[in-house]
Amino acid sequence: MALSPKEKEALEFIEAYFVDNGFPPTVREIGEAIGFTSKSSVYKLLRRLEAKGYLEIVPGEARGLRLIRPARGIPVLGKIPAGEPLIPYEDFEEVLPVDPSFFGEEKLFALRVKGDSMVGAGILPGDLVVIRVTEEAKNGEIVAAVLTEPEAEVTLKRLELKDGTLVLKPENPSYEPFVFEKEDVARGRVKILGVMVGLIRKGKG
Amino acid sequence: MALSPKEKEALEFIEAYFVDNGFPPTVREIGEAIGFTSKSSVYKLLRRLEAKGYLEIVPGEARGLRLIRPARGIPVLGKIPAGEPLIPYEDFEEVLPVDPSFFGEEKLFALRVKGDSMVGAGILPGDLVVIRVTEEAKNGEIVAAVLTEPEAEVTLKRLELKDGTLVLKPENPSYEPFVFEKEDVARGRVKILGVMVGLIRKGKG
């Protein structure tokens, strides 16, 4: 169910408070944060959030709020980002229950690997690759890049930069590298989303 | 610093309570759980835990306890387990801040991969392999096993069972399989710790 602006504001505050403090906020603190003067209004809002399945209220207990979604996690980029901003940091389908600070403090997201073009780097189909959002990738780093032609597509390859040309190199001899000249980069035919900082595999491998 | 029995009991209760409820317990609840009749005794114990670095007390706040160690995580098996029990579920050096239920509800631990004998399965040196504790592994599964001779050693290999013989097969043509006959297994020269259920890689891969 959809969240009203105030409900969303409250939920985000609760999650942020939880991450910062290690326990949930009180009704009063929530009210103060979202600009409510009456606690009862906050309480009603919390009940709405409960009805919509975003949290659970434990009756009578101080700070008795139980978040349903994991408080800290790495969002999995489901569909290919089309417009701007490239990384929509909302409405992710899935959130990996992994503390992001394990991989670094910056903005992170995860990408599910589709093909076998990177098996040479120990990256298998189905793996979740953790990406740090940045446009400044160095030579030799594995990057997530979005190709705009012929159609929008996100791909994971090793980056090679040689005097202006940008090469996205698979780690599998069966695949050919993608080569982009200066003008291709300038015209936005390729755009680097970020660099790989980790990998999570679920299953028997 | 070392924990007294009661301190350890309290800390474990707090962690379990936190996992179950999503917020920390009250001083009273802790007292009830560990058999203290006086709250002040509990409070002093909490201060000891704080002094020893296991948690933080936020003064004046209800349920104002902040755990230092991650509440939910996967322990990393540091050194090779020598005696029984093979998996000591205490005093782990490191805990991965990953919700164990992501990989399964059973008992899990992680193992840091040392060599390159499993690169063919996309498992690189330095990777953290998540293992589900079980002695019943099926043919073709990747298992963590402990070899007792010539010296105790934990290894990760693909399991192959052929009428009584147990083969631990590397996924790298440069390495030879380990073959164990029925009597080797019976004499405990090889013991299966568990099967691989996931993998976590930290770094640029």
Next chain:
DNA sequence: TTTTTAAGAGAACAAACGTTCGCCAAGGTG
């Protein structure tokens, strides 16, 4: 042995906190 320290009991108190009740304004709907 005397002294000190650690660990807990029990009472008392002041905040912190959740919860309910009645009221009100805006907006849609018959």
Next chain:
DNA sequence: CACCTTGGCGAACGTTTGTTCTCTTAAAAA
């Protein structure tokens, strides 16, 4: 128009909860 729902205010109340004091006992240190 009259009616109902939604979303908010304000007051009041009763618990829940942290925190401090003094006292007791047993072990350790001197």
